[in-house]
Amino acid sequence: MEKSPVAREGSNTPASPETSLISLEADFLNDGRFGARRLEVTSTSVQVVEHGGVVSFQIPIAEIKTARNEPLVGGGRLEVTTSSGEILPVISYSLTVAAKFSEAARGIEQLAKSEPLMINLKEERLRCAKCNRLLPEKDGICPACVNRGRTMLRIGTFLGPYKSQAILLAVLSFLTTALNLLPPLIQGQLIDNVLVSQKNLGTLLPLILGWLVVIAASSVIQIASGRVIAQLAGSIAADLRSSVYRAIEFLQLTFFDKKQVGAIAARVTSDTDRVWGFLVEGVPYLLLNGLTLVGIMVVLLWTNWFLAICILAPVPIVIAIGAIFWKPMSQMFHRVGQKWARFHTHLNESLHGIRVVKAFANEDTEFNKFRIRNHELRDAGVSADARWNTIFGAMTFFTALGGLICWGVGGYMVYDKQLSLGEFWRINAYLALVYGPLMWFSAVNQWFSRAMAGADRIFEVIDSDTENYGDPGNAHAISGEVEFDNVRFGYDKSNPVLKGLNFTVKPGEMIGLVGKSGAGKSTTINLICRFYEPDAGTIRIDGMDYRDISLQDMRRQIGIVLQEPFLFNGTIAENIAYGKPGASFEEIAEAAKAANAHNFVLAKPDGYDSMVGERGAKLSGGERQRISIARAILHNPRILILDEATSSVDVETEKQIQEAIGRLVAGRTTFAIAHRLSTLRNASRLVVLDKGEIAEIGTHEELMEKQGVFYNLVQTQTAINEIIGIAE
Amino acid sequence: MTNLKAFYHPKDRLRLTTEDRSHLTVKPAWAAPLSRPNQFLSLMNGKGEEIVMVPGLDSLDPESRAAVEQELGRRYLTSQVERIVSAKSEYGATYWLVQTERGEREFVTQSLQENAQWLGPTHLLLIDVDGNRFEIKDIELLDVKSRAFLDTTV
Numbered sequence: 001m002e003k004s005p006v007a008r009e010g011s012n013t014p015a016s017p018e019t020s021l022i023s024l025e026a027d028f029l030n031d032g033r034f035g036a037r038r039l040e041v042t043s044t045s046v047q048v049v050e051h052g053g054v055v056s057f058q059i060p061i062a063e064i065k066t067a068r069n070e071p072l073v074g075g076g077r078l079e080v081t082t083s084s085g086e087i088l089p090v091i092s093y094s095l096t097v098a099a100k101f102s103e104a105a106r107g108i109e110q111l112a113k114s115e116p117l118m119i120n121l122k123e124e125r126l127r128c129a130k131c132n133r134l135l136p137e138k139d140g141i142c143p144a145c146v147n148r149g150r151t152m153l154r155i156g157t158f159l160g161p162y163k164s165q166a167i168l169l170a171v172l173s174f175l176t177t178a179l180n181l182l183p184p185l186i187q188g189q190l191i192d193n194v195l196v197s198q199k200n201l202g203t204l205l206p207l208i209l210g211w212l213v214v215i216a217a218s219s220v221i222q223i224a225s226g227r228v229i230a231q232l233a234g235s236i237a238a239d240l241r242s243s244v245y246r247a248i249e250f251l252q253l254t255f256f257d258k259k260q261v262g263a264i265a266a267r268v269t270s271d272t273d274r275v276w277g278f279l280v281e282g283v284p285y286l287l288l289n290g291l292t293l294v295g296i297m298v299v300l301l302w303t304n305w306f307l308a309i310c311i312l313a314p315v316p317i318v319i320a321i322g323a324i325f326w327k328p329m330s331q332m333f334h335r336v337g338q339k340w341a342r343f344h345t346h347l348n349e350s351l352h353g354i355r356v357v358k359a360f361a362n363e364d365t366e367f368n369k370f371r372i373r374n375h376e377l378r379d380a381g382v383s384a385d386a387r388w389n390t391i392f393g394a395m396t397f398f399t400a401l402g403g404l405i406c407w408g409v410g411g412y413m414v415y416d417k418q419l420s421l422g423e424f425w426r427i428n429a430y431l432a433l434v435y436g437p438l439m440w441f442s443a444v445n446q447w448f449s450r451a452m453a454g455a456d457r458i459f460e461v462i463d464s465d466t467e468n469y470g471d472p473g474n475a476h477a478i479s480g481e482v483e484f485d486n487v488r489f490g491y492d493k494s495n496p497v498l499k500g501l502n503f504t505v506k507p508g509e510m511i512g513l514v515g516k517s518g519a520g521k522s523t524t525i526n527l528i529c530r531f532y533e534p535d536a537g538t539i540r541i542d543g544m545d546y547r548d549i550s551l552q553d554m555r556r557q558i559g560i561v562l563q564e565p566f567l568f569n570g571t572i573a574e575n576i577a578y579g580k581p582g583a584s585f586e587e588i589a590e591a592a593k594a595a596n597a598h599n600f601v602l603a604k605p606d607g608y609d610s611m612v613g614e615r616g617a618k619l620s621g622g623e624r625q626r627i628s629i630a631r632a633i634l635h636n637p638r639i640l641i642l643d644e645a646t647s648s649v650d651v652e653t654e655k656q657i658q659e660a661i662g663r664l665v666a667g668r669t670t671f672a673i674a675h676r677l678s679t680l681r682n683a684s685r686l687v688v689l690d691k692g693e694i695a696e697i698g699t700h701e702e703l704m705e706k707q708g709v710f711y712n713l714v715q716t717q718t719a720i721n722e723i724i725g726i727a728e
Numbered sequence: 729m730t731n732l733k734a735f736y737h738p739k740d741r742l743r744l745t746t747e748d749r750s751h752l753t754v755k756p757a758w759a760a761p762l763s764r765p766n767q768f769l770s771l772m773n774g775k776g777e778e779i780v781m782v783p784g785l786d787s788l789d790p791e792s793r794a795a796v797e798q799e800l801g802r803r804y805l806t807s808q809v810e811r812i813v814s815a816k817s818e819y820g821a822t823y824w825l826v827q828t829e830r831g832e833r834e835f836v837t838q839s840l841q842e843n844a845q846w847l848g849p850t851h852l853l854l855i856d857v858d859g860n861r862f863e864i865k866d867i868e869l870l871d872v873k874s875r876a877f878l879d880t881t882v
Contacts, residue, residue, distance in 0.1 A: 032801055034831040073761075074861045075805035087753065089740050094805060096858040133823060134836040328880050331817055338840075 019043070021117060022104050026093040028075065030056065039078065039091050039101070041108055046080065048091050057090060067108035069101055078105055096126065151452045154459060155275065158236045165232050172225035173284070177291040179218040181299060184429035186211045192422030229284050237276035240458060244268050247462045253531045267461055271454035278451030286444060289437035296430045303423055307413060311406045311431060314398045318438050321398070325391045332384040339377045346373050399435040406431055475553045478638040479542050480507030480669035482528065486537035489527060497523045499692040500537065510670040512683035514710060519689040521673045525641050528671060529558055541639075559637030561664070565628030567616030572601055573608040575616075575627055579635030587634060594663045595630035596656040597623070622653035629660045640665065642672040686710065732780065734771070734792035742799045744771055744779060751779055755803065756796050762847050762863075769796070806861040807833065809854075812874035815881045822881050824854070826862060835860060844882045852882065 022041035029035040048057035076098040078090040107119040128142030300308035413419040482505040490496040513521040592598040604610040688696040703710040733745040744754040759768035807828035835856040852864040
């Protein structure tokens with residue numbers, strides 16, 4: 001949200017006419033081909049500069065009346081209207097940079113009106129600074145250049161509480177490796193000392209017994225380490241999820257404005273899942289097989305270096321095959337997954353809409369679509385499996401080649417007495433241990449990268465700006481005076497929604513906020529709740545700047561009843577008690593009575609223990625309203641926000657809701673947004689907003705007499721009500 | 729529709745004269761550009777209200793047609809992919825370098841399941857992370873290498 005230093009200059013230091021105030025690169029040439037041109041705005045003129053430095057378009061600022069971004073398909077065009085009314089296209093650009101040019105248009109208009117230049121042209125990184133790849137999100141993380149080491153270390157800090165288990169795991173892995181190497185050694189001894197020589201029968205039993213001990217010990221260790229890993233990885237993933245969720249809870253609402261709920265939820269679920277998957281499968285795999293591999297190489301080279309080199313010769317080939325084919329292979333499997341998802345979506349949709357399908361007699365059409373998806377799925381699966389088997393076959397061939405070399409070269413050496421049969425056997429047994437895990441090694445890198453990218457997205461959330469919950473503000477028992485002192489605010493700083501609001505609300509007053517959509521009613525409410533804070537000016541509660549009151553303490557004394565009340569999946573009693581955790585049942589029932597909810601709740605088979613369903617889906621709209629009013633009554637706020645609490649309910653229910661609201665409002669400072677003006681008759685005063693400014697303020701009667709903005713709004717609405725026959 | 733006259737007046741502003749009146753700042757828009765390309769062209773006034781819909785550019789006289797075509801070219805900044813120079817899927821994103829009728833362009837797409845739309849068995853639309861559109865009218869007309877890239881990504 002910082003303004004670029006360039007854009008800021010205009011405000012206080014008058015720039016020289018030549019200084020470029022706005023300089024932006026567009027990506028379309030005049031003939032519609034891709035290419036770079038620049039828009040240069042100085043305090044006196046707007047220019048388009050071609051690649052070679054030639055100025056192809058120029059207009060003095062003095063001749064410009066307005067400037068705007070004309071949205072086109074796949075991009076936009078900057079247009080200016082001259083003082084003679086002519087519209088001139090200036091420059092075209094793709095959607096990649098369109099947002100910036102919108103800002104530039106606003107900037108040009110500000111210059112043209114001799115206003116201070118207030119635009120937000122923060123330099124956005126489109127490419128990764130390190131590898132120059134395009135970034136999937138502007139200013140986001142480059143998935144390829146995630147600093148894996150650092151991220152890994154940070155995941156490591158989550159190991160902190162489980163240090164002893166981590167050390168235990170490392171020790172166990174080491175033991176497993178050592179034990180894996182033992183059986184071939186024993187076998188070698190057995191062959192050389194007992195089988196080939198056909199004597200020393202006495203050593204057979206000890207060797208077999210030793211082998212038994214090794215097998216038993218390695219099984220026990222395997223079980224133990226499996227359990228430690230499961231616990232460790234599970235705990236770390238749970239800790240990660242908790243810290244992401246906790247971080248998300250305290251994020252500023254601006255974060256939620258920019259991202260979809262689904263994308264945020266994905267960070268809690270799938271990203272942590274990736275990290276978990278890597279920890280529980282990838283790390284042990286790497287640890288165990290890495291150690292084993294090194295151990296075997298050492299033993300092999302130590303036993304007979306020449307033979308070792310011969311039989312390990314195909315290893316690079318196997319690794320290469322893995323590295324080359326792994327990626328396309330995993331993409332093919334990914335594609336099968338996507339086809340499954342499409343298949344699933346279609347199946348789901350057609351079953352959900354089965355009534356529509358039948359009603360339009362479209363069974364055949366749906367079956368055709370189904371068949372196409374089904375065949376797509378089959379084809380993708382077949383080709384992925386076919387290729388997989390080919391690659392796997394090739395790998396098996398080279399792996400088997402290692403065995404062949406072992407028998408060929410080793411066999412000759414045994415025959416030539418350079419090698420004992422026991423040693424040969426040992427090498428042969430180790431061979432299998434090497435080649436098995438090798439085939440999968442190249443998969444691990446990608447596995448690792450994915451997990452690290454997931455972890456990085458998690459840390460991005462954890463590191464984001466949070467609300468000042470922990471601010472040192474004072475606890476303050478609110479009595480209810482609210483004062484707006486020249487409050488200015490915009491979600492996007494350069495585009496103010498509220499332009500200097502001034503009014504004072506006495507404790508216990510009910511204020512109706514009136515205005516067309518987009519006038520700033522909801523924004524006013526958002527500011528009162530301190531979901532956002534004013535850009536300029538102050539909001540005072542009981543005469544003190546509300547930023548000096550501790551945020552959590554303040555919000556505890558504010559209650560909200562929304563147009564579409566949000567209930568959590570749980571019982572009715574739980575939902576009412578949400579406003580006051582630990583409330584007694586008497587209090588809950590009392591609040592429900594005051595909200596006219598008690599009777600309908602009792603009529604339900606499970607009374608207050610009835611489940612409301614997801615988002616309260618099992619209740620009717622009017623019931624949800626009254627539960628949410630009961631919740632607010634129990635919360636007992638000093639400042640109350642009502643967002644058009646009655647809509648689309650029958651007359652009797654509406655009467656009950658109005659009655660409940662009457663009780664709720666009594667004695668509290670209330671801000672009510674109502675689209676139905678008649679519901680505002682009870683308000684002490686009305687604040688009429690128009691384009692972010694206060695148009696009128698006064699009681700219902702005063703404003704009606706005045707015959708101003710409010711009067712006109714009422715007239716229009718009455719006319720509409722008469723047409724649709726619900727005039728009151 | 730012989731009585732429709734489209735022309736630029738003043739410069740850079742398309743004007744449309746019908747039987748009864750003349751409209752300023754006319755915007756042409758294809759009604760269904762993907763499924764019915766070059767058919768059903770809507771001509772709208774500055775407020776975005778339709779003045780008339782014509783079956784296609786052929787129903788305009790040559791001068792009008794030229795003017796409308798020019799305006800269409802200015803308003804539609806989508807690109808037709810002629811050749812895929814490279815396409816790489818890495819870490820959940822796909823990086824493209826393509827040759828289009830507008831020149832070479834690099835872009836990145838995410839979650840191809842939603843952003844690579846099959847409009848027909850061989851007709852593909854790619855939407856990059858910013859919403860820019862890249863259309864492949866018929867993937868069978870692409871060269872072998874381009875098709876191989878599509879095979880491994882989409």
